[in-house]
Amino acid sequence: MEYRQVFNEDVFIDILCYRRYGHNEADEPKFTQPVLYKAIETHPNPLQIYSKKLITEKTVDEAYVKKLEKDFRAELQKMLDEAKASDRFTDTIPMFEGAWKGLHLANHSEFISTPDTSVSEEVISEIGNALTDLPKDKAFFKKIEKLFEDRKAMVNSTKIFDWAMGEQLAYGTLLKEGFPVRLSGEDVKRGTFSHRHAVLTLVDSEDEYTPLETINTQAKLSIFNSLLSEYGVLGFEYGYALANPNALTIWEAQFGDFFNGAQIIVDQYIASAETKWQRGNGLVMLLPHGYEGQGPEHSSARVERFLELCADDNIQVANCTTPANFFHILRRQMHRSFRKPLIIFTPKSLLRSPNCVSPLSEFTNGKFHELIDDTFVDVKKVKRVLLCTGKVYYDLLEKQQADKRKDVAIVRVEQLYPTPVQQILKVKAKYENATEFFWVQEEPENMGAWPYICRKFHDDKYLNLRVISRLEGSSTATGFAKQHAAQQAHIVSKAFEAPAGKKVKEKIEKTTEKMANAGAD
Numbered sequence: 001m002e003y004r005q006v007f008n009e010d011v012f013i014d015i016l017c018y019r020r021y022g023h024n025e026a027d028e029p030k031f032t033q034p035v036l037y038k039a040i041e042t043h044p045n046p047l048q049i050y051s052k053k054l055i056t057e058k059t060v061d062e063a064y065v066k067k068l069e070k071d072f073r074a075e076l077q078k079m080l081d082e083a084k085a086s087d088r089f090t091d092t093i094p095m096f097e098g099a100w101k102g103l104h105l106a107n108h109s110e111f112i113s114t115p116d117t118s119v120s121e122e123v124i125s126e127i128g129n130a131l132t133d134l135p136k137d138k139a140f141f142k143k144i145e146k147l148f149e150d151r152k153a154m155v156n157s158t159k160i161f162d163w164a165m166g167e168q169l170a171y172g173t174l175l176k177e178g179f180p181v182r183l184s185g186e187d188v189k190r191g192t193f194s195h196r197h198a199v200l201t202l203v204d205s206e207d208e209y210t211p212l213e214t215i216n217t218q219a220k221l222s223i224f225n226s227l228l229s230e231y232g233v234l235g236f237e238y239g240y241a242l243a244n245p246n247a248l249t250i251w252e253a254q255f256g257d258f259f260n261g262a263q264i265i266v267d268q269y270i271a272s273a274e275t276k277w278q279r280g281n282g283l284v285m286l287l288p289h290g291y292e293g294q295g296p297e298h299s300s301a302r303v304e305r306f307l308e309l310c311a312d313d314n315i316q317v318a319n320c321t322t323p324a325n326f327f328h329i330l331r332r333q334m335h336r337s338f339r340k341p342l343i344i345f346t347p348k349s350l351l352r353s354p355n356c357v358s359p360l361s362e363f364t365n366g367k368f369h370e371l372i373d374d375t376f377v378d379v380k381k382v383k384r385v386l387l388c389t390g391k392v393y394y395d396l397l398e399k400q401q402a403d404k405r406k407d408v409a410i411v412r413v414e415q416l417y418p419t420p421v422q423q424i425l426k427v428k429a430k431y432e433n434a435t436e437f438f439w440v441q442e443e444p445e446n447m448g449a450w451p452y453i454c455r456k457f458h459d460d461k462y463l464n465l466r467v468i469s470r471l472e473g474s475s476t477a478t479g480f481a482k483q484h485a486a487q488q489a490h491i492v493s494k495a496f497e498a499p500a501g502k503k504v505k506e507k508i509e510k511t512t513e514k515m516a517n518a519g520a521d
Contacts, residue, residue, distance in 0.1 A: 020045065095279055100245055105280065106338035111313045112418050114367045117331035119173050121364050127172035128155030128165070131211045139203045147197065159360040163351050164195045166323025166358060170330040171198075171212055174248055175219045179334045181212075182222040184237055185252035185286075189225050192254050192288065195351040198223055220247075230261035234285075238269055241283040245339050248330065249283050256287030256301020256345060257476070263305075270341045271309040282339030284330070289319070289345035290391040291442040291477060293484035300443060300476040301345050303416070307452035310417040317417040319345040319390035321372070324358035325414055328368035347391055355394055370420035373427060374409040376400065382409045384436040385427065386495050387465070389413045389449055392442045399492050408496055409434070416449055419456055428463055437463040440495050442488070446472040468494050 003011055018040055022029035029037045044052075051065045096103055132152040134140055140148075154161050161169070171181045186192075189199035189208075200209045212221050226233040234251050241249035253259045259266065273279045287301035306317050320326040326344070333342055350356040386396060386408060396410050411427055413420065428437070439457075441448040450467050457465040470487055478484050 099243060100280075102337070103245060103280070104338055105274070105278075106313065106336075106340065108313055110336070110338065111340070114332055114370070115335050117328045117335055117367050118365050119169075119363060121360065123173060123176065124169060124360065124363055125155060127169060127176065127215055130214045131168050131172060133211075133214070135209070138209055140200060140209075141203050144197065144200055160357050161323050161360070161363070162357050163323045163326065163347065164191070164197070166327040166363075167196065167330070168198065168212065169363065170327045171221070171248075172215050174331060174334055175212065175215055175217045175221060178217070178219050180220045180222070180244070180247035182237075182240065182247055183250045183252065184224040184226045184233060186226055186228055186254040188252050189223055193348055193351055230258055231265065234259070234262040234265045238265060238281060238283050241281050241339075242279065245280070245282055246334070248334055250286060251283065252286040253288065253301070255298045256289040257297060257299070259285065259287055260302065266306075267309070271314055274314060275312055280339045281341055282333055284333060284342045284344065286344055286346050288348050290348050290350070291484065291488065292349050293481045295479040296475045296477050300447065302447070302476075303345060303443065303449050304447045304451055306343050307416060307449060310452070313418065314340070315417065316340050316342045316415070318342070318415045320414055321390060321393050321412050322356065322358045322362070324362035325369055325372075327358075327363055328366070332368050345390055350391055350394065353394065355397070368414075370413075370415040371423040371427070372412040372414060373430075374411060376406070377409045378406040379431060380433060381407045382431045382434050384408045384438065385431050385434045386410045386438050386440050387413055387424070387453075388440045389416060392440060392491070395488065395492050396440060396495055399496055403496065405496060416452070421456065424457070425462065437465050438468050438495065439465055440468045440491065442470070442491065443476070444470040444473040447476060
């Protein structure tokens with residue numbers, strides 16, 4: 001480091017390293033490296049080399065070295081004894097000291113409950129106006145000015161908010177309540193789909209303006225466009241959330257499936273750290289997900305991978321369909337006395353959909369809804385119930401409304417884990433005349449939520465649930481736009497088709513089997 005600072009040149013250090021005893025207790029390195037390990041056996045270890053050097057220099061004496069080693073081994077033994085004696089479910093866990101003081105490991109009843117996260121209309125108005133007031137002395141792009149005029153109208157006239165405003169209001173209210181907010185990812189300032197615009201670049205310079213920083217609060221806002229490294233950045237943000245549990249820390253993937261570059265972080269830390277090391281974490285992962293004909297690499301955030309990791313109340317997995325529910329789930333993350341990782345599959349095309357909006361009342365009343373029931377149907381006439389999650393709901397809703405189908409109910413499962421089992425069973429009891437229950441998804445049958453959901457609701461005890469989806473496949477999605485549209489139309493059509501007779505069913509099954517064997521989509 002000193003050389004670099006003085007001469008501003010790189011330094012290359014070549015170090016030959018070795019394991020004195022091989023890879024593990026059962027390993028015998030001489031099997032493959034007999035000559036090398038014969039030399040290693042006679043080579044003094046680093047402690048011996050350094051101790052001898054200090055003793056020769058008369059910096060320390062031999063008695064001092066032995067005492068240091070004895071004291072260090074005693075300290076290790078003490079910590080080992082403490083680790084063996086600790087109780088996982090008490091507040092004596094070392095984790096809950098320092099920044100984690102006041103938090104605790106959640107029990108199951110806490111984990112499946114949701115606190116009130118509503119905010120008053122006055123606060124929404126105050127923050128909304130601060131977010132949409134652009135300073136007159138700064139030059140912004142015309143499109144940005146128009147966008148912020150529209151957002152201002154949401155606050156003061158229509159009282160109906162889109163996804164971007166719901167998200168910004170969540171951050172703003174948390175900042176006002178004293179919670180720092182940190183957001184990083186490859187394009188988070190503007191948003192991959194140009195929806196967020198949390199940080200604005202001026203038209204005539206590279207200067208930036210951040211509306212969220214104009215809110216009257218002492219809490220810190222941090223928004224960073226990161227380098228193109230999912231593994232490095234997600235790992236860093238996980239560590240940041242570990243060190244600062246009272247900040248809302250978010251990592252957003254440019255597209256949901258890009259998290260696969262950081263799969264190791266998900267497997268080794270996010271899904272299992274609490275069980276392995278009794279270390280909680282409140283990191284939020286935002287993963288854009290939805291089938292819109294963008295091909296295999298820009299459609300699926302691999303819902304199935306996260307759900308196969310769900311157990312022991314370890315993580316939260318959600319796919320919100322309204323801005324208000326997204327608002328509440330972000331706020332819920334900080335309004336609990338425990339921390340759990342949260343994975344949210346966020347929309348793409350819905351960011352500008354006139355249907356994907358929420359009225360002010362849904363922000364000022366209530367909390368996050370794990371399940372949203374159908375309010376359009378006639379309960380007694382319902383013969384078929386469609387359970388779904390995320391963007392496909394709007395495809396189904398369009399068909400239901402166009403055909404005025406009062407006999408088919410669409411129920412949204414907003415939180416996939418912990419699964420709202422009891423709420424789903426109440427839905428079944430409510431639609432007492434329903435004879436068919438389907439899980440509808442955009443993903444192939446072997447992907448998405450279905451492999452997990454079918455384990456939960458596959459028998460008569462629950463719903464005898466069946467699936468409507470794309471055929472199973474090795475690729476997440478087709479790369480051919482026309483084929484995508486045909487598949488999507490088929491899913492929606494099948495969800496609302498009349499029950500088939502026995503002969504028709506047999507014909508459909510044979511045709512489907514023939515298509516699958518032929519490798520057709």
